[in-house]
Amino acid sequence: MAEKIKISTKKVNVFYxxxxxxxxxxxxxxEKKVTSLIGxxxxxxxxxxxxxxxxxxxxxxxxxxGKIIIDNEDIYSKEIDPVLLRAKVGMVFQKPNPFPKSIFxxxxxxxxxxxxxxxxxxLDELVTQSLVKAGLFQEIKDRIHEPxxxxxxxxxxxxxxxxxxxxSPQIILMDEPCSALDPIAxxxxxxxxxxxxxxxxxxxxxxxxxxxxxxSQQTAFFHMGNLIEVGRTDQIFxxxxxxxxxxxxxxxxx
Amino acid sequence: xxxxxxxxxxxxLNSLKSNLxxxxxxxxxxIYNAVDLTKIINISKAKEVVENDKDIDALEKKIRxxxxxxxxxxxxxxxxxxxxxxxxxxxxxxxxxxxxxxNVAGRILSVKKAPDSYSTDSVHQLGLLVLxxxxxxxxxxxxxxxxxxxxxxxxxxxxxxxxxxxxxEHLHLMMEDRDIIGFCTQMLFIAKExxxxxxxxxxxxxxxxxxxxxxxx
Numbered sequence: 001m002a003e004k005i006k007i008s009t010k011k012v013n014v015f016y017x018x019x020x021x022x023x024x025x026x027x028x029x030x031e032k033k034v035t036s037l038i039g040x041x042x043x044x045x046x047x048x049x050x051x052x053x054x055x056x057x058x059x060x061x062x063x064x065x066g067k068i069i070i071d072n073e074d075i076y077s078k079e080i081d082p083v084l085l086r087a088k089v090g091m092v093f094q095k096p097n098p099f100p101k102s103i104f105x106x107x108x109x110x111x112x113x114x115x116x117x118x119x120x121x122x123l124d125e126l127v128t129q130s131l132v133k134a135g136l137f138q139e140i141k142d143r144i145h146e147p148x149x150x151x152x153x154x155x156x157x158x159x160x161x162x163x164x165x166x167x168s169p170q171i172i173l174m175d176e177p178c179s180a181l182d183p184i185a186x187x188x189x190x191x192x193x194x195x196x197x198x199x200x201x202x203x204x205x206x207x208x209x210x211x212x213x214x215x216s217q218q219t220a221f222f223h224m225g226n227l228i229e230v231g232r233t234d235q236i237f238x239x240x241x242x243x244x245x246x247x248x249x250x251x252x253x254x
Numbered sequence: 255x256x257x258x259x260x261x262x263x264x265x266x267l268n269s270l271k272s273n274l275x276x277x278x279x280x281x282x283x284x285i286y287n288a289v290d291l292t293k294i295i296n297i298s299k300a301k302e303v304v305e306n307d308k309d310i311d312a313l314e315k316k317i318r319x320x321x322x323x324x325x326x327x328x329x330x331x332x333x334x335x336x337x338x339x340x341x342x343x344x345x346x347x348x349x350x351x352x353x354x355x356x357n358v359a360g361r362i363l364s365v366k367k368a369p370d371s372y373s374t375d376s377v378h379q380l381g382l383l384v385l386x387x388x389x390x391x392x393x394x395x396x397x398x399x400x401x402x403x404x405x406x407x408x409x410x411x412x413x414x415x416x417x418x419x420x421x422x423e424h425l426h427l428m429m430e431d432r433d434i435i436g437f438c439t440q441m442l443f444i445a446k447e448x449x450x451x452x453x454x455x456x457x458x459x460x461x462x463x464x465x466x467x468x469x470x471x
Binding site: 209210237249253 | 331
């Protein structure tokens with residue numbers, strides 16, 4: 001692929017105590033494209049995505065070897081502040097997890113602690129813009145001060161996306177963002193992913209092969225801690241080169 | 255084939271394949287009878303061939319319906335997806351071949367009987383080659399064999415040259431004997447129908463190769 005590489009991992013090994021969760025992962029993630037990570041439960045794809053913004057730092061027994069380079073910087077080097085890293089690399093989780101605050105406060109929280117708005121007007125504008133980009137504003141503009149938890153599941157997930165993009169990250173990690181949503185809410189999120197990919201680099205973990213085929217340009221298949229195959233999404237889902245990939249995507253006994 | 259975790263998925267794909275094979279065998283029988291008619295004209299047999307074309311059309315509709323349901327139910331990928339796509343394509347090609355066989359019988363019905371002075375069997379010989387190459391394409395599909403599939407286009411080159419020879423021969427016959435121009439014209443149309451079956455057999459073989467290697471190259 002000729003695109004600019006945003007994230008590059010080199011010989012990454014991850015251990016939980018003595019157990020090796022990921023082995024020798026070399027993966028390049030192109031900028032402003034959607035990369036999906038697929039594979040059976042326990043294959044290491046969530047572990048991998050959590051390495052990209054150092055979420056695994058919070059797990060004491062987790063140890064990481066190798067290099068993860070974002071914009072030519074090793075994110076595990078001593079100079080990197082994980083808090084600033086996570087502002088640059090945002091994350092959306094499987095279950096929508098809005099703060100127990102108003103819709104407005106959910107989105108305003110990040111910009112406030114990072115000092116991204118100079119005045120209340122600027123903050124209002126930033127919150128509104130984030131909600132617009134997340135495709136939620138039209139639906140909730142009259143109840144922006146109601147609790148975030150009063151929204152439907154799909155709306156809550158878009159609120160979490162608005163909260164993520166409010167602090168202008170460059171990368172958005174999504175860990176099964178639609179698995180708790182109905183097909184309509186899923187379609188709205190997928191439409192949003194297409195839109196977001198114009199400005200953000202997106203890495204999405206999904207268990208839906210069809211979703212990976214629909215939303216991403218690059219797909220990586222993980223199996224038992226190994227990166228088995230990575231390639232253009234259309235190629236992976238039509239003519240995978242590895243037998244393990246073929247068996248997994250077609251639902252055959254591996 | 256490796257089994258899917260969901261047993262009914264295997265059953266769906268196997269059922270699709272057996273229906274397509276059944277359709278192929280029906281078409282093969284139609285070509286066999288049509289080719290036979292080019293040697294010995296038999297009105298009741300010709301009517302039968304025309305009549306049987308309905309069964310082939312019905313099988314195509316059945317396969318299309320079945321493939322559509324399987325697509326929506328399983329949302330297949332990779333080789334599974336290709337298998338369904340080629341089922342749709344091959345069934346539609348088989349339906350066309352069935353039409354050509356039926357057209358041969360239709361023309362036989364319109365000529366009723368061969369003139370005494372018509373002595374060549376070149377159209378019949380062409381038909382035998384076409385039948386054989388169709389059967390080869392069908393077994394390439396049935397056995398999933400690239401090697402067998404690759405032999406089909408090569409054989410079709412021979413068929414085309416036999417067709418050309420047959421065409422020229424009939425022009426000569428018509429120049430020599432004006433009384434058989436009507437009959438020879440019908441035989442030329444029949445030869446053209448057979449030659450088309452040859453082309454379509456080649457298309458089937460290409461679909462088989464696509465299914466096996468995953469690209470149209």
